[in-house]
Amino acid sequence: MPGFESDTLNYDNLLAGGDFTVLEVGTVDEAGEVKRGTVLGRVSATNSFKICKDANTDGSNKPVAILAEDLPAGASNKDKYIYLAGNFNASAVIFDEGVSSKGKAKIELHSNSIFLR
Numbered sequence: 099m100p101g102f103e104s105d106t107l108n109y110d111n112l113l114a115g116g117d118f119t120v121l122e123v124g125t126v127d128e129a130g131e132v133k134r135g136t137v138l139g140r141v142s143a144t145n146s147f148k149i150c151k152d153a154n155t156d157g158s159n160k161p162v163a164i165l166a167e168d169l170p171a172g173a174s175n176k177d178k179y180i181y182l183a184g185n186f187n188a189s190a191v192i193f194d195e196g197v198s199s200k201g202k203a204k205i206e207l208h209s210n211s212i213f214l215r
């Protein structure tokens with residue numbers, strides 16, 4: 099039977115404008131809640147994504163992406179949209195407290211065509 103589903107769209111100003119945005123679906127390998135706008139690193143062995151932290155030793159210590167949608171805690175489907183490139187509002191991007199230098203991370207994001215404005 100046909101149906102109708104509606105979601106509420108909340109503007110969070112994560113995107114800084116322009117039409118240059120690259121999205122892909124990727125697996126986010128985290129058990130807890132992860133918010134849209136969180137900076138992610140890629141795990142070398144699995145190509146999955148984790149919250150970027152300096153202490154990570156699996157490759158995810160390098161910032162390479164930004165989570166495009168919330169990941170609820172305990173979610174069974176961890177395949178989420180991830181921004182691989184684009185212009186983003188620096189004040190809306192979420193860096194984990196395990197990132198010691200946001201300036202350095204910003205430069206590393208630039209090398210992946212992610213620009214914080």
